[in-house]
Amino acid sequence: MPEAVIVEAVRTPIGKRNGSLADVHATDLSAIVLNELVRRTGVDPVDIDDVQWGCVTQVGDQSSNVGRFSVLAAGWPETVPAVTINRACGSSQQALDHAAFAVMSGQQELVVAGGVETMSRVPLGATRASGEPYGPAPKKRYPDADFNQITGAQLIAEQWGMSRAALDEYSARSHALTAAAIDKGVFGSQTVSVDTPNGAFSVDEGLRRGTSVDSLSGLKSVSGENGWIHAGNSSQISDGAAALLVTTPEKAKALGLKPIARYHTGAVSGADPKLVLTGPIPATQKVLAKSGLSIGDIGAFEVNEAFASVVLAWQAEMGADLDKVNPLGGAISVGHPLGASGAILMTRLINHMRDNGIRYGLQTMCEGGGTANATIVELLDV
Structure with a gap:
């Protein structure tokens, strides 16, 4: 079976809600990372077999196969196809899985994976403006569940x-780590200016320097009068896009490209939809079992910071060294542009691995409905 490797990864800076990216259309934002991917690799877009593009709220600006119109916005040949994927928050991580699977199956050689979300322009929950998203049968099966992520986090x-x-x-740790990373210029090489x-x-503009337990103590709970979930320990609403180029080692060599990381193992799993957000636990267990690796073999983890409780529950169950978990901060400090987050986290992860000589990295994302993706990559650029 052919191997799949990531030869380049790039992202936009993450814009805060109604911030610097609020006036940029999702297709135009996507086009920026698509064209930067081409600029960095020298690949002719006409040779790209497919574009797998994650996006969650596919209405308004992000409707009508936003992946396809992103390709057209980039000025790429009309012959380049694209598909838009929705696995909730894991959409662009699933896009990477699909790209890797296509390459490993031998059906395609050169695939772009990524995603976009402009939450300033297409608000979270916009798809629920009419109709019932869950239907009567799931509600009958789970009569005491509201399938709400805030409830689940609590x-x-x-x-x-x-x-x-x-x-x-x-x-507060998330903000401190992000501040340190920004001050050291860690993200400079992986981002493209907009x-x-x-x-x-x-x-990235979501960072709030000086965030502390004391400064967060005054924030009002959003999970009930006596709840613990609030805006400060939840992911930020934001805008962003990211793209990765996936191919085989042989094709990379033919194109004169040096792979950064090998797609090692991928898994997806489901969990209790009432809790909604515990999926990363079984997904991580599944991907480790498939890979033959142990938690101790992994040198860096990206566990999406949808809520602080999600990461801490995962860490408690998996026994991972917290110093290796989200070492650059995460969605609490910089934001969670839904459909782009999987690709953004992978871009951060493989660059962190390369910067620090880390062989194995693992990424996992909780997703609406109780599913989760988990992906292991292996550093090659050493």
């Missing part, structure tokens, strides 16, 4: 015995 905190202080301490009406946008 239930997880309670089930794993977390205090609000513990959640806030983790959240020209906006207000000038060039080049640095």
Whole structure:
């Protein structure tokens, strides 16, 4: 079976809600990373077999196969196809899985994976403006569930015995790590500047420097009067896009490209839809079992910071060294542009691995409905 390798990965800086990227259409934002991928690799877009593009809220600006119109916005040949994928928050991580599977099956040689979400322009929940998203049968099966992620985050905190202080301490850590990474210029090589009406946008803007348990203590709970979930220990609403180029080692050599990482193993799993967000636990267990690796073999983890309780429950169950978990901060400090987040995290992960000589990295994402993706990559650029 052919191997799949990632030869390049690029992302936009993440814009905060109604911030620097709010005036940029999703297709135009996607076109920026698509063309930067081409610029960095020298690949002729006409040779790209497919574009797998994640996007969650596919209405309004992001409707009508946003992946295809992103390709057209980039000015690529009309012959280049694209498909838009929705696996909730894991959409662009699933796009990477699909790209790798296509290459490993031998059906395709050169595939782009990535995603976009402009939550400033297409608000979360816009698809629920009319109709019933869940239907009567799931509600009958789970009569006491509301399938709400905030409710799930609170239930997880309670089930794993977390205090609000513990959640806030983790959240302050996220901001501190992101601040350190930005100050060291860690993200500079993996981002592409975006020209906006207000000038060039080049640095993730969700960061709140100086965030502490004390500064978070005054925020009002969104999970009930006595709940512990609030805006400060949850992911930020944001905008962004990212893209990766996936191919075989042989094709990379023919194109004069040096692979960064090998797609090692991928898995997807389901969990309790009432808790919604515990899927990364069984998904991680599944991907490790498939890979033959142990948790101790992994040198860096990206566990999407949808909520602090999600990461802490995963860490408690998996026994991972917290120093290796989200070492650059995460969605609590910079944001979670839904359909782009999987590709953004992978871009961050493989660059962190390369910067620090880490052989194996693992990424996992909780997703609406109780599913989760988990992916292991192996560093090759050493």
